Amino acid sequence: MDNPARLPILRGMEYDSDIVIVGGGLNGPALALALAGSGHSVTVIDALSTGARQTDDFDGRAYALALASVRLLDNIGIWSRVADRSQPMLEIKVSDGRAGEGPSPFFLHFDHAEIEEGPMGHMLEDRYLRRAFLEAMDGAPLVTQVNDIVVAQAASTQGATVTLVSGKTVSGRVLIGSDGRASGTATRAGIKRTGWGYGQTALVAAIEHELPHNGIAHQFFMPPGPLAILPLPGNVSSIVWSETDETAAQFATLSDEEFMAVLRPRFGDFLGQISLRGKRFTYPLGLTVANSFIADRLVLIGDAAHGMHPIAGQGLNAGLRDVGALAQVIDEATHRGEDIGAADVLARYQQWRRFDTATLAMATDLTNRLFSNDNPLLRAARDLGMGALNTMPGLRRKFIREAAGLTGDLPALMRG
Template identity: 45%
Template sequence: MVETAKTTQHADIAIAGGGYAALALALALRQGLGPQAAVLVCDPVLARPSAGDGRASAIAAAGRRLLEALGVWARLAASAQPIREMTITDSRTGDAVRPALLTFAGEVEPGEPSAYIIENRVLHDALAAACRDAGLTLLARPVARAQDTGKDTGEAITAHLNDGSRVTARLLVAADGGRSHLRERAGIGIFNRDYGQSGIVATLGCERDHEGRAEEHFLPSGPFAFLPMTGQRGSIVWTETSEAAARYCRLPAELFLDEVARRLGHHLGALTLLEPPQAFPLRLMIAREFYRGRLVLVGDAAHIVHPIAGQGLNLGLRDVAALAESIVDAARLGLDIGGPDVLERYARWRRFDTFTMAAATDALIRLFSNDFDPLRLVRGIGLGVVDRMPGLKQVFVREASGFGGEVPRLLRGERI
């Protein structure tokens, strides 16, 4: 149910943002705290269906378990393409042959794919529908600011909506994206690195069956990934300098597809452009604090990483699982759900994983986005060695699937 804002509302937890992390967190809190807990989600996007942006995302096995535990996966299964194999090459754009230097099997456990590819709009609509079915309060208004966020030591925090109304809550969650104004107004600093690159995203139709095989081609300008989708379709994530990306996006469809084929090859047969290409700037961003006062950050408000490893959405779902478990455990013990001990537990849980993933993706983009011959030789040897070590590859698969370190219950597929 989408409601219009009233003069003042009271909630246990208010969530600013209407994206995947915000909606998944609302569902997790409803499951763990029960309907007696007032959880409110605020974002104008909630009044609009199909809020996706033409992109597709990889959902790791742990993320799929979370969505299943929340009762959402049944709405998504028919639209989710399992990755059955991942192939990595390292070559130049004009190379006629791109031998596979590293191949990963598609299962993290027997019968369980390591990841699925799903359209963002499908995922968002399923989460929003599940929130409505759960009776969660969805306000189609943005949070403009939070009162005394950094100084608030009382029992509540006040969120001011853009229409002049207010929401008081014991905890305010900033899930309002990478340019979070709540994070900025709270004075939480960030580590930010602009790569000077953009990711070109487009949906393709394929003449031949991709058989669930994902591909990542490391090219001098940056990685070029093909992500298999249902119905003989695929999504590309093509990294170029921002200037070049804008130029490629302006090409007529036929010339654009010629450039795609130069990088992807011709093994999928004739390609068609199902959705026009879009370019998104790429950067690395990590918040220096994950909470301040009664404000806590999740998803892109807390971190943005390069899409080279396809982990952006999954990092957000790990935030959701860790924060929901921290809050629910505290509530069952009668503790203050917005207190510093609870939020520090969440921050400790997420800090190491976030910094590790950020460092790994940053190192990968620096290592592979160049055409220095000695370095290319070292890369090829390194990938070849890993490819011959099944045990090491399985460790990488489990880490990428979200099962490294201390795993929250939702990511194990358990209800909280």
């Protein structure tokens, strides 16, 4: 029986835009601006109103933008809008231990001075990045923004059409799903997902501290899950604290004072006195990868294609690699005179991104499983491994370049 959410599409269709993007969070607008910059018309559809997406409230989210991602944002005209709100990450320190006992003497230390390109990346709050995208799209003549909900989609040999809850339709040569892990675009196309939950929840907040962080990011692995302490401008850091679902649910109900009382033994005193800044938020953690990144006239990017553990801070960076790769595939196909929505064109994007994404997802999964336990043999092995790696400059430099997003087959927009 046909899926009622899939509608017939007429031959000889006229397009509202070259490309239709469902999802106006971060990856969708980034792709829209990249494509518009090379002359393509784009419609971006998002269920939230522009006002709701422009809010200045801090929702706990901040991103560790790798150097390669910063380059892409610069190339599409975004970085100049947010650079003064960002914090360079000059060092990364990775350690292992238990709450209240401090870190193991064996640790990893990555210093940006070991590579020539500059800081490994920058920290930036979601609210500033989101607003910059909205403002940039407002000023882009080839980008049309629509606030509505997609309820159906269809594809033919000529193009794709989506139907909105308002009854309107929007058509394009290719449809892009950038609508998150529960992507309706993927579901309506019949694309299934592979993944699992970790039994962990991330507690996210901003913390003010007495001493300067000096641009150093910390990743402290504890048996229930890691605590990331990520530098923001001023004496402020963002924390992403992974705990078991049960414990996180208990901590989420605590008062701010009680929450800080359980955080302090884990956070330590290396930044002096600490206090909560703003609200706290929780996000369940899991791994989910679409079984295919493409379908007829359809492509998935960002979390719609892959969602992974935040342990290495690579979620948005992976999405922006999708953006750079897809923009390049479409641009090259256009210059060759090809149909940008043809199956062989979209297959180039999938071939480019799928293996890299699967490798990254498995690496984050393995790292989380290796470190999120209290097995004494595994603890000894990983501590000795970190200590040994820290004494190998060549290998350490490779890890630094990986963290900066400078390895692999980089899209042109990320190549400096």
